[in-house]
Amino acid sequence: MTGFVELDVRPILRAGGEPFGKIMETVKNLPQGQGLRLIASFKPTPLLQVLGSQGFTHQAREIGGGDWQVDFTPGSAAGKAPQAAPARPATEGNWPAPIQELDNRLLDPPEPMVRVLAATESMAPGEVLAALLCREPVFLFKELAKRGHAWRGAFEPDGKTYRLLVRIGGTPGEAA
Amino acid sequence: MLAIPGATLSRWTLAYFAAAVAFLLLGEALMVLGFGYPIAGLRAPQTLILVHCITIGWLSLLMCGALFQFVPVLVAGPIYSNSLPLPALLLILGGLALLIASFLQLAGVLPPLPAVFLGASLLLGAGFLLVLWTLGRTLAAAWPLNLPAQFVSIGLASVAATVSYGIIFTLGFGGYSRSPLLLGIQAQGLPLHVSAGLGGWLTFTAIGVSHRLLSMFMLSPELDGPTTRWTFRLGTLALAILVGAGTIVVAAGGGPGTVLVVAGITGLACLALYGRDVLRLYRQRVRPAIELNSRMAAVALAHLAFATLLLSACAAAGVVRQYIGPLLFLIAFGWLSGLGLAKLYKIVAFVTWLECYGPVLGKAPTPRVQDLVVEPRAARWFWLYFAAVDVASLCLLLEAVPVFRVAAAAMLLASAGIALELVRTRRLANVGEELRLPAGAQQPRLLFTFVGN
Incomplete structure (x- = not known):
């Protein structure tokens, strides 16, 4: 049974802020085998793709008032350390020379x-x-x-x- | 929303384009039928219907649709909302329908019903407010703005001014305004409404957008030098004088003549610098052979230059009032509509290609963007369009109304021909069978765009 780290980004959204960085940071620091339970004020469709490409499967459901809860479960391919978030410019680490x-x-x-x-x-x-x-x-x-x-x-x-x-x-x- | 750097496709831009083209065809059909100017006077209700079909229905919807797609590209960020443009479109269309009903009341065709004037004001105001909110939030998220985005933001401020004047007029027609300030604006403010709309909203935004589009499609150097910065500053100053000083003067009961002259001279300097930049873009392009959209944009730009010279000459001779009809016709159809049709031809092909083939690029053989269009066939319609506009303008100048209607019919035919080419592009009808729909590609719909997923 997968446990979930819960992240409610509604306050960030309400304040007009941008939750993407916070979400990716949480994903990066997920304990081994843990999933992410995200609560947002809309269905975060782009994120489903981004985390999907890192091997997460998701289950999304509307929880009333237009809010959504999405459970991201790490798949077998998604390890403890997900690769640099592909959906934004990667800045950390050394890359091999271009081939x-x-x-x-x-x-x-x-x-x-x-x-x-x-x-x-x-x-x-x-x-x-x-x-x-x-x-x-x-x-x-x-x-x-x-x-x-x-x-x-x-x-x-x-x-x-x-x-x-x-x-x-x-x-x-x-x-x- | 979730920020993934880069732009995505705009979901409802094609719906804006379809509505816009429908209003262009409607406006041209009205001219063929002899509805409104030049058979009716310039301020006749019939003319107001015709004018707003073209300025709101065609040009403004075209510009809004283009901006929903283009502003995210300009700022390299996501659109604030890909859903709000739809209610905005419906509100504007409803508002325009009520505005037309209002003018029909003034013409005595419909029985008096003041609520219609109020409804038109509310719906148009709400619709444009939603457009401004969506684009404004998109721009605000990308602060500080680059130069093309700065042009767009001044254009958006101008549409706010234009719509505000329009609402003041409409409420005045409906008998809702009692305030002497508003009645002053109603009495003398029409030139401000027209200049803020055609000059600030449509032309100034088109200038900013064209800087980037022309350099993108001709591989010319990006414009951000002093000439471009001064184009922006002078244009902004001209619009600030026009809207700021102009409103104060007419609200106080004065005539806007002096303000128009000062703003006009400032605007002229702005356009001269723009002309210099445009020549540079065309001369310094890396591509020797340019596509139809850039060639036709050049024809539209030549119409802007000619209209500007003509307007300046008329102003110097003190006969603007006498020739304002043909002058505005040339600006609306030779410059703004010409540029609009030229860029529409490219944008529809580009977004259709990106929507349909983006997901399978590199994985399967795909057509090039240019395979979605047949330029020689479209070129004939474009030349017919511009020739017809020139003949029609000349007829207005010479007051040759029957020939004008024939020229308007040629404009209608040419516009319908271009519209048909756009539909064929959207339907992938020009793409060879073997490349049309590789596995994983999705047939595009006519009125909306599949986004993201």
Whole structure:
């Protein structure tokens, strides 16, 4: 029987705050074998995906007044230390050197995104892809999150080239 | 809501676009039928119906739909709510229907019923307030704003001003306002309503959005230099003069003439800088061959330049009042609608592609965005549209009403042709059978977008 750590984010939401960081921190610190019981003022659909990609299964039910309770149970793949949250830029830890470099700066949108996603399909978990882009790939992030990959990205000092690193998901993250 | 960096697709943008195009076709059909200006006077109730079908029904819904999709891209953050745009759309549509009923009362077609004026004000006010709330919260979450988002925020402030003036007028027509201040605004405020709407809301927002869209689709350098910053400052100043000083002057019972001149000169400087930036965008583009949407946007921009020159010349000669009809027609159809149709053509293809093929990219062969459209076929409709607008504007200038109606019919035909191309894009009708729906891809619906899941 899985025990649950309860997190009620309704006060954060009511205060106009942003519970994502708190949720991911709680997930990261879950004791072995424990699940997360999340209470929110709406059905947190994007989160279902994010945690799903980390191996959690969920059971969501409305508890009245528009509020939802979602129980996330760690699956066999979800260990004590989930990999860097794939749904946001990963900042911690050292990543291996990229095994592939793409220069997508002169491609018409959405071709840069197509090439990055095509490349990730042929790579093994844990491997890193680097890509140069001419702008922040806002639509790509969602797609990477859905596929369980982590990324880091920033503009180079020239302010014109955006360098994106994508680490293929599917294995526990390396030591931070 | 849960913040995953990056933008997602807007659920109801396509519904806004569909309603907008329907109102464009309706407005053009009214012109073909000889309803409103130029057969009726500029301030006739019939003309007011026509004008609001175009400005609220077509241009504002188009702009709102585009902003729900585009503001999250501008700020690289999620939309505040992907559900609120639907009630906002329904409120605006209901409000517009009541507004049209109000004007029909003024025309004597419908029996007097003051509650309709109140209802129109409430529904339109609530609808636009919901739009402002959704976009405003999205922008606020991304503070401090980048330059294109700053343009949008001033555009949103302008729509608030435009709608406020409109509500004051509507309540006045319904006999609800007694206050001398409001009656002053009602008596002299029309130029403020028109300038804040066409200039502040539609044009200034389009300027901010076009900076980014043009550079994105032509691979030109991003604009954030001093010219662009001054475009923003001068435009903001012009609108502040217009709405701030203008409201005070007319509420005090004065005429807005001087305020319009000062705001107009400031706005002219803003447009001149914008013109310089646009030329740079086109000249410094990395792609030598540009897509239809960028070519047609250039034609619309040329119409803006021409309309601006014409308006300035008329102002210098003191004959603006005499030619205001053709001038506003050129701005509404040559510039705003032309740009709107051009960008609509690209945005519909882009969001349809992203919705349908995003989930399977890299996993299965997918068509390119350009495979969703057939540009040569659409190009003919676009050229017909712009030619018809030019002929129609000339007819208004020369007061050749019968020819104007023929030109309006050509505009209607061309717009319907473009609308049909949009439907074909949405239905993936231009994509070859073998690539149309790879495993895992979902047939897009006409009026809404599958989001996220």
